[in-house]
Amino acid sequence: MKIRVEKAEQLKVKPDEDKLGFGKHFTDYMFVMDYDEGQGWHDARIVPFGPISMSPASMVLHYAQETFEGLKAYRTPDDRILLFRPEMNAKRMRNSNKRLCMAEIPEEMFVEAVETLVAHEKEWIPHLEGTSLYIRPFIFATEVAVGVHPAISYKFIIILSPVGNYYPEGVNPIKIYVEDEYVRATKGGTGFTKCGGNYASSIAAQEKAGKLGYTQVLWLDGVERKYVEEVGTMNVMFKIDNEIYTAPIDGTVLPGVTRDSCIALLKEWGYKVHEEHFTIDFLMKAAREGKLEEAFGTGTAAVISPVGELNYKGEIAMINDFKTGELTQKLYDTLTDIQWGKAEDKFNWTYEVKR
Ligand SMILES: *Cc1c(COP(=O)(O)O)cnc(C)c1O
Numbered sequence: 001m002k003i004r005v006e007k008a009e010q011l012k013v014k015p016d017e018d019k020l021g022f023g024k025h026f027t028d029y030m031f032v033m034d035y036d037e038g039q040g041w042h043d044a045r046i047v048p049f050g051p052i053s054m055s056p057a058s059m060v061l062h063y064a065q066e067t068f069e070g071l072k073a074y075r076t077p078d079d080r081i082l083l084f085r086p087e088m089n090a091k092r093m094r095n096s097n098k099r100l101c102m103a104e105i106p107e108e109m110f111v112e113a114v115e116t117l118v119a120h121e122k123e124w125i126p127h128l129e130g131t132s133l134y135i136r137p138f139i140f141a142t143e144v145a146v147g148v149h150p151a152i153s154y155k156f157i158i159i160l161s162p163v164g165n166y167y168p169e170g171v172n173p174i175k176i177y178v179e180d181e182y183v184r185a186t187k188g189g190t191g192f193t194k195c196g197g198n199y200a201s202s203i204a205a206q207e208k209a210g211k212l213g214y215t216q217v218l219w220l221d222g223v224e225r226k227y228v229e230e231v232g233t234m235n236v237m238f239k240i241d242n243e244i245y246t247a248p249i250d251g252t253v254l255p256g257v258t259r260d261s262c263i264a265l266l267k268e269w270g271y272k273v274h275e276e277h278f279t280i281d282f283l284m285k286a287a288r289e290g291k292l293e294e295a296f297g298t299g300t301a302a303v304i305s306p307v308g309e310l311n312y313k314g315e316i317a318m319i320n321d322f323k324t325g326e327l328t329q330k331l332y333d334t335l336t337d338i339q340w341g342k343a344e345d346k347f348n349w350t351y352e353v354k355r
Contacts, residue, residue, distance in 0.1 A: 001044050001112055003031075005120070008048035017128040020164035022301065027124040027133075027160040031117040034142075035103040037152035044113065046120055049159065055144040059151045065141035066196040067096040070300050071257070072163075073118045073133040073353065075125045076341030081118065081353040083135075084300075084339050086111050088257045093137065096193035101150035102139060110137065111351075117158050119355040130165025130336075134301075166302045171324045171332055173308030174297075176231060177214035178280060179205045180313060184229070184252075186222030191229075191252035206232060214311065216297070220280055221252065227277045234297030234305060235259035239327055240286045242293070243272045258298040262331055264347060280312055287317035294325030303339075304332040 141151030185191025308322035337343035
């Protein structure tokens with residue numbers, strides 16, 4: 001792929017590495033590429049990060065053909081730059097786009113675009129322990145038209161944001177509200193895609209949980225509100241009687257890269273992993289009987305998020321005395337050590353950025 005570079009007139013002052021937060025700062029440049037029917041993807045370019053000008057009739061603003069991805073670049077102690085399984089993000093984005101009838105990006109092109117932009121912006125990858133560069137690729141319909149149909153033109157953009165350590169004071173459990181009114185996804189819908197539309201419809205539940213003092217919601221299935229699916233921006237796993245339970249990937253749950261990696265590690269460590277439907281009643285019963293030993297969310301941003309409390313219709317399940325479980329901590333340590341290039345990468349998950 002030919003990628004032209006447009007120079008910025010002035011570079012930004014980089015933020016303090018110990019006050020980065022998440023998604024607040026953006027680097028000097030972004031990657032942009034256009035798609036037009038008949039022409040395919042064209043005009044790949046790295047240009048200064050800044051506003052884009054669009055027609056108010058751009059189709060994305062009316063019919064929400066938009067998909068996105070999220071991954072990170074990590075700086076290793078010996079100053080190499082690693083990505084974590086970027087080909088999985090590339091593949092997932094193609095699947096999302098297929099479902100939304102949007103132009104797909106070939107996987108090699110996606111990875112090359114990410115790698116080239118990250119190499120260009122490498123000075124922005126922070127050095128402090130636990131920090132990284134968050135990568136946000138997204139695609140949206142740009143065709144100027146009012147009227148529902150698959151758009152004939154799209155933009156693919158990648159922006160980068162240096163992000164802080166998610167757990168500056170060590171891994172900390174969160175409280176989760178089991179949502180029994182709103183739903184996120186149903187069979188035949190878009191639950192398995194990473195699209196903005198899924199999030200737009202989830203905000204109401206998030207707000208409700210927030211007002212009650214909960215960090216995230218646990219979604220139940222969209223038909224019976226009975227089977228456990230996932231947490232706001234994470235997949236979720238439960239350790240019950242020394243076995244692991246998580247919802248299967250069969251249309252409604254997002255196929256997380258972190259989820260897949262955790263399952264591989266857990267199996268390697270000899271755990272039985274049930275990727276199957278199980279009910280919230282099964283979970284609450286296990287909690288009552290003292291068999292719900294650990295619970296954790298999995299996702300790129302936090303890696304592993306221990307769950308210390310569940311609230312289902314007013315019944316509270318406390319998990320592991322609101323402390324991070326042993327297995328939860330081991331998964332967090334193992335995954336982050338691989339991602340930051342500090343441990344052997346048996347599964348060949350890391351991808352070194354050439355520069
Ligand atoms: C992105 C996302 C996840 C986590 O996926 P990872 O690839 O592990 O980051 C889980 N659930 C939803 C709804 C998501 O959007």
